[in-house]
Amino acid sequence: MTEKDLPALSIADLQSLLRRKEVSAREVINALQERIEAVDGEIGAYLSLDVDTAIKEAEEADLDLPLGGVPLAIKDIINVMDQPCTCGSKILQGYRATYDAAVIRRLRAAGAIPFGKTNLDEFAMGSSTENSAVKVTRNPWDLSRVPGGSSGGSAAAVAADAAFGALGSDTGGSIRQPAALSGVVGFKPTYGRVSRFGLVAFASSLDQIGPLTKTVRDAALIMNAIAGHDPQDSTSLNERVPDYAAKLGKDLRGIRLGVPKEYMIERTDSQVKAAINTAVKQMNSLGAEIVDVSLSHTDYAVAVYYILATAEASANLARFDGVRYGYRAENARDMLDLYGRTREEGFGAEVKRRIILGTYVLSSGYYDAYYLRAQKVRELIRQDFAKVFDKVDALISPTSPVPAFKLGERAADPLQMYLADIFTIAANLAGICGISLPCGFADMEGHRLPIGLQLLGKPLDEARIFQIAHAYEQSTDWHKARPPIVNAAPKA
C-alpha cells in the first residue's frame, strides 16, 4: 500500500494499519491533504482546513483509543475550537469558534482528529447544498449534479475519498439524503441520542448530529464515540449506550422488515424503485421476513415539517443580529436599522424565506391554525411509527425519490426542493433513528448515479439498524464502488 492509496480506506481498515504501525498518523494526514488537493478543486466539499493543527494532533495521537489518529471532516455548523464556523452563511463570515461542541470533545477523547469543515446549505436549510453562500459543491459521480444536502460537503468529501468519515446534521434528512445522492452511508441517530451542544441550532426539536462514512461499520464506530448523555443539552437522553459494532455480522433471521406502502409511490424514479425492490428481495434472502405496512399520515409530513422547522428557525436565528458576532451592516442609523440591514445583507434568500414563514405561522391569529395544528399532526405521525414498530423491527424505503438532480434544476422553486425530502422528514418528526446506504445505481445521461436505501428503526434501536444495514451491505458490492473522479486522481 502506498501513501496515495490510503484515502480509499475505511476507518476500520485505516485503524488496523495505524495500530500495526504500517503507517503513521502523520502520513495519513499528508495523504489526505494530497487527495483533497487533487480532487477538491472540482468538487468543492471543504470550506476550511486546519492541517497544521491536525499534524500536531497526529504526532501526539494515542492509537489505542477507539478512533486514535483518525482524521474526520466536520460539517461547518458544528463548533470546533479556533476554527471558522460559517454555517455556509455570509452572516458568520470571520467568526471563529471559541469552544468545542460536545461531539467534538467526545471525538477528541476517542482520539479522532477534526481537520476540516465541510460545505452545507446555509444554516442547513436545503437539500442540494446550493444554498451555501460560500461556494458550490458538486457531486463526485457527476460534476453537473448536486451532492444532496444540507450535509452535501460531508457526503461529497467521503464519496471522493477526500475524508475517511465526516459528521453531518439531520433536521429533515440532511445526513441521509446527501448520503444517498453521493453514494455513501449516512446515519441519523434517535433524537436525544447525540448531544446538540455546539451545533448551531436550526430546528431544535428535529436536529441531530450523525456520521457519514464509507461503510456501516465506520458509522457504528463514530456513533460509539459521539452517543451518550450530556447535561449541557436538556433534550439529551440519559440512557445506556450499547456497543454499536457488537451486533455487526449477525444475519437477518428473525428480523421483520416493514415496507410502508406510502413510501413506494408513483412519482419515485423507476430505477430507484427497481433498486429498492431488488434490495428488499436481497434482505429476504438473507433471512428477513418482509411485511407490508402502512403509515397513514405520511402525506402530511412535509407540510408539518415546513411549519414546525421554520417556526423553530425563526426563533433560533434571531440571535444573528450583528451585535455579538458575525457580519454587521455598516453605518446603521439606529438599532432597528442595524438589525434589519444586517439580516437583509447577511442572510441568503432561503434563510429569509424560512424565517418569514416561521414568524408568520407563530404570529398572533395564525398560531393555532398553523403551528398548533402541525404539532398535533406531528403526534399522529409519531403514533403511526409507534404502532408499526409493534409489528416490525425496522422499515425499508428509498431515501430519496430521485437520484442526484442537476445543479440549478430545482433552485428556483422552493416547494419542489422541499419535496426532495419526502421520505426522510417523517423520521425527524417522530424522533426515530435511520440510515441511508448504497443499494445500486441509476444510469442517467451516461453517468452512474448512486441510489440510497433507507432503513428506519425504533427510538434507541440504533444497534439493530446497524446490524441490518451491515448484513445487507456485506452481501453486496455497492459500497466498494468509487466515482470516476477518484479513479482519475493521479497515483504515484
Added chain:
Amino acid sequence: MAGAADLDVAYVARLARINLSKEEAKAFQKQLGDVLNYVEKLRQADVSHVEAAAHALPIFNVFREDEPRDWFTAEEALSNAPRKTNDLFIVPKVVE
C-alpha cells in the same frame, strides 16, 4: 386555516427584523403563497383527539443545580464582536 391570501410578506419581514427589497418581497409573496397552499392539506387531518407534541420525546422539566462553573472570559466572549471597546459590545445609540 388561514389561507395564503392572508400573508403580508412585507409586514411579517418587519416582525422578523429583516429588511427586504421590493423585488424580494414580491418573489417571497408568491413562493411562500405556494408553500401555504401546500400546507392547507393539514386541514384534512383529524386532530380532535390529539395532544400537541412539542417534540418526540417523553421528557419534561430537565433541571440542574444552579451552580457557577467556568465558561467564557469576557475576552473570549468578545472575540468575535464586530465592534467592541472596554470589554463591551458597541452598538448604535439607543436613547437620544
